[in-house]
Amino acid sequence: MQWQTILLQQHKGVGLITLNRPHALNALNNQLIIEINQALDLLEKDPTIGCMVLTGSEKAFAAGADIKEMLDLSFPQIYLDDFFSLADRIAQRRKPLIAAVSGYALGGGCELALMCDFIYCADNAKFGLPEVSLGVLPGIGGTQRLTLAIGKAKAMEMCLTARQMDAQEAEQTGLVVRVFPAEQLLAQTLQAAEKIAEKSLTAVMMIKESINRAFEVSLAEGLRFERRIFHSVFADADQKEGMRAFVDKRPAQFTSAKGHHHET
Template structure:
């Protein structure tokens, strides 16, 4: 892979975006590599949680503008670059974003595709597309509004001004803010915590929360209830409840 650095720590897969000379700008080849690697980790039973990160200076400073500057409406339509992003929505394993520095435009949209977010104190999060005469196209107007509400999203989207990590925490856009030297280790620790949980239940929880964002309360409650019942067919449910009654740690197998 040209634009990623990948490693595995026990049951945690770690993906680092690697275009440091351009602040990890998201071009089509990088996104292709990223989605393919996420799908590989999805198939790997030894991986139960995924950490996605960049570097201290930038998680991702946006889309690669040079790649798009001379495009027209028809070429963008035919290219359909956001089809790669749609594939990310099919990943069922929990993804934890570890972000620092610039998290702008496509970088913010990529962060919001993740399930939990650990940010360094230096993080600046924004959707500055309006300054380029365009608007977000990978979910920026939709996910940001659902996560922080219309009024705050409007300000970020219409001014293009970024918010700080502290503001993002206050708005509910990130889970934790830590010193820059600890943001990645904190995210990896969080991933290990989740990886120790029953993976089938974790997948169903993730899907249930996604449905809660995308559908009605009645539809979400119906899915949740059926998923709850279905988990009683798993070996992990038997092990988890038996371990609880025997007052010992559970050994979840993902079955």
């Protein structure tokens, strides 16, 4: 593929997508969203890939959506076209997707990070949803995912005032998992991704599916779902290998993470 707005690399079972519109601080335009999805499609289909990482530059993960592209759009056309709906596919991925955020993650950039399964950030990271300053509101899930991540009061205050949140506050509120010095961010994120990629792909995807279920259904339904998924994993050879390796006191050799689809 000839990428114009991203870079794609693969190493040790990890697919790394780097946003690459430096002149626009990686602002999200239609082509960037299309190319992220095309890259994710390739990584999801590749059985050797067990985890995916999304990152930007040191200065900006993504500093918003491309305002010039939206300035003259009108309703009902954007309603009929379901503008931004392409972005929803990023959040619907089945393999784990980690965001590595350095610098600005504002507006659509913050929403893009929130679509990932968890966020690691650099100590220079700045998160914000400043859409209210443009006379609009977040439109790629910001009001929903930020609220689920950090609670109503903080989400409401950030969206209403357009205030930016620094890395330390982002970690304290649970928006990000860990903060690293900027020069260590990518290495630390890839290390975590490689650890995930070594695991059973079946188990990893089931964990993601089960945790995401907790946001959709009641506790009783969620527990029932988890239990059935747990039962089903006993049909997978990786379960036999993982438990046998534990009993034998040796490292497990998971095959689904190495590109073999096995049948029992």
